[in-house]
Amino acid sequence: MTRIVAVGQFTDVDAQPLREMGAEIVDDVRDAPTDGVTALAWKGHGPVDGALMDRFPELGLIANYGVGYDSIDVEAASARGIAVTNTPDVLNDDVADLAVAMLLMQGRRMLQGHAHAQGGWGGKGEFPLNRKLSGSRAGILGLGRIGHEIADRLAAFKMEIHYWSRKAKDTPAGWTFHDDPVALARAVDILVVSTVGGAATEGIVSAEVLDALGPDGIVINISRGTTIDEDALLDRLEDGRLAGAGLDVFRGEPDIDPRFSALDNVVLQPHQGSGTHATRAAMGRLQRDNVSAFLAGKPLLTQVN
Ligand code: 8YV
Secondary structure, eight states, rough: OOEEEEEOOOOOHHHHHHHHTTTTSSSGGGOOOOOOOEEEOOOSSOOOOHHHHTTTTTOEEESSSSSSOBBBBBHHHHHOOOEEOOOOOOHHHHHHHHHHHHHHHHHHTHHHHHHTTTTOOTOOOSOOOOOTTTOOOOEESSHHHHHHHHHHHHHHTTTTTEEEESSSSOOOOTTTESHHHHOOOOOOHHHEOOOSGGGGTTOOOOHHHHHHHOOTOOEOOOGGGGBBOOHHHHHHHHTSSSSSEEEEEOTTTTOOOOGGGGGGEEEESOTTTOOOOHHHHHHHHHHHHHHHHHHHOOOOSSBBO
16 A cells, blocks of 8 residues: 655645545644655655654655755655655746845835835825835846746846856856855845755855945845854844845744844745745645656656755
8 A cells, every 4th residue: 555645734725635636644744654655745844854764664755845855855865765856946936026025125115114104104204215226236146947037037127137056057148157155245236045955055145245245235035044144144234234134034934033023124024935825836736746646657747866
């Protein structure tokens, strides 16, 4: 017998089709059956390490709900002959939209503008002037599929596009490659972090990178909290060595550093980059399509190992 177990907080949109394909759904992997389980549909950011995999001796697939699979030890999976899949591409637009929205909200001080407009602004005076964003220099740290969508959007805002990636990419004319993150930060006004998470990018946005960006710099992060030295970021947002930040991801989320609450120059979002009805439905479908392909012995749609 082959069993599918789905682990995580699935909404009805996904829970029903998962059950229809025979999956048993549990909130917590500690409550999951293990005998005969060949496929895990995984949702959430908890660690999936070798020890966890070893509890499922017949496991052949971990189908992740999400493009980022930094919480899954892919090397350990490969060593055990377990395939890992993710849900790329279907979320690119939403994540890019949120990155741009946070940039506009932070730069144009829209949270403060909203508060100023509420109840009318007669008697409050003119809203303080703020920052022109169109025509700025934008640096994309990680020009993958999501980074490219962000760059396309910012190019439409007449921004000069700079990027760092492991290697130079085939890009539209005029986009400038930088071979290290400090050089990228030095060349731009706005740094958008869209690289993968995990050990390879831990703290890649270091104090040195933030100082290269400088006191007029804005940092946007839609990747993973681990990519930024968050203490260095907070220090600089507090004392003016950085202008502002728009952040959808944090170290230790969903609990975030209380120092963020005291800041007036940040826009914070609860890791909702892919969080639209349409995109989450597409992510769920892709996760299940990978499970179905695995069960049918067909090639997986989006295997990462
Ligand atoms: C999450 C994400 O998967 O795709 C990713 O890598 O970070 C998000 O889309 C989502 O929060 C569900 O866990």
